[in-house]
Amino acid sequence: MSEALQGLIYGLGVATVPANLLAALMGALLGTAIGVLPGLGPVAGVALILPLTFTFDPTVGLIMMAGIYYGSLYGGSTTGILINIPGEAPSIVTAIDGHQMTLKGRGGAALTLTAVASFVGGTIAVIGVLLFSPVLSEIAIVFGPSEFFALTAGGLLVLSRITGGSFASGFLPMVLGLAMSTVGVEAVSGYDRFTFGTQDLLHGFSLVPVVVGAFGVAEILMMVDRYANRIRPPAVGWRDLVPTREEVNRSWLPWGRGTIIGFLFGLLPGPSATMSSFAAYRLEKAVSKNRDKLGTGAVEGICGPEAANNAAATSSLVPLLALGLPFSTVGALMIAAMMVQGIQPGPLLLIQHPDIFWGVIVSCYIGNIMLLVLNIPMVGIWVKMLTIPTHILISLIIVIASIGAFSVHNAIFDVWVLCGMGLVGYFLRKMGFHLAPLVVALMLGPIIEKHFREALYLSNGDLTIFVESAISVILWIVVLVLMLTVPLAKVWQRMSARRGTLEAD
């Protein structure tokens, strides 16, 4: 505990350095704008900012990315509630009851309750993280190559299954991402793989052009092809923002329940933010006094999931930073940011770079406070941003996306990857495939291969090493159970059936 307290104080010291505070503020504002603006989801938004953070100090860059992520999730909930276009998978659940509330004229109150839910979830999760952190230093010892292999390969399989749709909807993009991850110079032997003799492919596929293409460019094309029938946001006035006493009273329990669920899910290395908001929604449906009203604009339906996904987003920083394993697209981008800065993510991060570990966790919390303080009064401005003409946005996004892709390696080849992934992403999404598994697989592929190889070296080729320890066996059983039953995915299917062909990535 004292170790964690020291960490917290250390982290506070790091996070309150003016440059880092400014980074959190910029991130929160930029993120909310990105989340609100159509055409740029949280993922594409963070991906675009990523190359620009290379010039900053790593801590500043990571704090800013975390701020953008939080901000855009918040902005995504805003658009989900007001115009039924959720930004990322976790906001899908919020949009169900949130948009119903908007239709009933309670959209402003929904926005306020969402912001408070995020704040509550984030606050409690930071405290929880402090309790858990001493355990972290042991993880590096307990987890060897075979355990990491179970965690990464199994987690990726679960992610591909959990994102919803039929089995193939997540599996095919995941395999594509894995295949793409093997392109380039192999880490150990130095052999060129799948480069077809070109120089451009030697470095493999970079994450940024792939993400910005698959999410940003594809999204733009989706916007243009439904350009004729755009949705106008409703006006939200100041007075609408205040929830009624009854609405607040009904929110307390869901906030608490959601936070606990989210926190626990976040500690599991896996697609926790999405899983936790679905789980919180299900829990409300099972235990809430107003469970019959869920789906028709009940505050429980937004408070539980929002508290959950925020708590999960905070506590999932623990496995992300402690193990160096990304299980969300944004997590993958944060890992990429560290690697570009020459910081090796993994079990040794806490020892080698405590400033990054604690600084990022504490500043996430500060970013949460900033969001609460800034965004409730600024809701009017964010809503106004929805009225920026689409053609201006699209032309700007195309240029920014290209420059962003270019600036990763200063290579025009990456702009070509951006174009290609834009087309691939567009058609895959049209057919109902999910792109998050592709991106996460691209990032996890080399890590999975590394642990696979190291485990084989350790055992001299004996495959039983993968199920030798209790931890590996338990991990594989969990994966198997999730793959076979997938109760959460079924909930999702019911929801997506009701919500049409909404993209969940």
Next chain:
Amino acid sequence: MKILNTILAAGAVSLTTLATGAVAQSYPDRDLTFVVPYNPGGSTDPIGRAFSAELSKILDRNVVVENRPGGSATIGTGDVVKSDPDGYMIGLGSNSSLAYQPLDKDNLAYASPDDYEILVKLVDLPAVLYVSADAPWQTLEEFMNEVKAKPGEVRVSVSGLRTAPDLVVQYINANNEDIDIRTVPFSGGGGEALTAVLSGRVEASVGYGPSIRSYVDAGKIRALGVFNDKVYEAFPEATPVSELGYKQYLPASYYVIAPNGMPDDVKRKLIEASAQAVQAGDFVKFAETNSYQLDPKTPEEAEQELREYSEIFAQILAFIGG
């Protein structure tokens, strides 16, 4: 900062110029570039920086360190070899990048010491064999008896396939019939090879002083042996393998190189300045605090040593079938 350095350097150098006489009055009339073919912040980078700081004082010019990592250090090394031989670009070389890599890759800008000038040899870094603190072996002899009793079963983690520690182990495998240690390469750098020892996944590991120092001091690992012909001051508790009769040492050795074809006076001045730099107090102190063994060698001696290394590496490669 730069200005301050220059002023400080100016004072130191006016004395040295007096001493070396009036050779090559015009050289150097601008800043030098010192290429370090490794990442900044890595374990090798500081040697280059410590040396170039000394050289800067002696030559009265900034010696700007430039990190050009990649290709197992062959990219930055190749850049130096191919640069204009005007004395303004020099760089750090190691027995791995200069002697081993040309055997492994045939498309490099250099193949042997004929293709570049060696200015000076800097330091040696002997490889250390260490085990977890709770491992049963208390001495190198006990460990080697275990190795002999279980050929091909005792595992030693190393920081990557065919990296220097891997070759150290293969060198001893190749020359001793009764020794067959199995190396387990971890690709995430030295930190993971060390973690594998701490968690008991391998029996031992071979690594270098700077990265294991704090773990030895904390009592988590025990340095059993050192691949050296004498006691290693940084780890006096480790038994030199020479005491058990093994003659395979293969430390990591570092040199300063320059391209072929420099004007004679420039070359002479660089060699003299480099020889002074490695004997300067600050450099000696740096080497001691970072577990490096000082081994200043003249260009001729260093060239001879590199050729011997090439033969050793060729023998190891033949043994492991590369």
Next chain:
Amino acid sequence: MSDSRDFSTAKARIVTGVIAFVVGGIYLWQALDLPVGEMGAPGPALFPLFIAALIFIAAVITLADGYAMLSQDETFYLPAGKPLRQCIAVFGALLFLAVTLPFLGRIISPFVTIFIVLASLSGMPWWKQFLWSAGLTLFAWLAFVKLLGVPLPRGILGV
């Protein structure tokens, strides 16, 4: 004239499954050129061989998925008519940027790109499109070249 055309998701997935088979074949063919090593000392081909197997499994699953969906009449739409022309124009603008950036440079190339998008999407008069393009190009130049120092190519005209 219709704005969109509906396609059967089931049939599209069958086509995707077939494409996945082809991709898997090419992947496997390339992987077989690499040394496999042995189980105790894996070479660069070992992991890709597993991936190749996964690609074929994914292809089979996708095909099965498509056949299972044939009975349902789930569809998705692709644009036609005006939205199709707009999509092509927007993607064409992006391609234009990717192709011309190295030699037209960091000002002319983005300017033309933005102009193409505005011309195809907005109903503004041409001089307004021109001014907007100039303004947005200036913004991008200030933000990326001046503020963030991204070394964008200057192109053959040196701008």
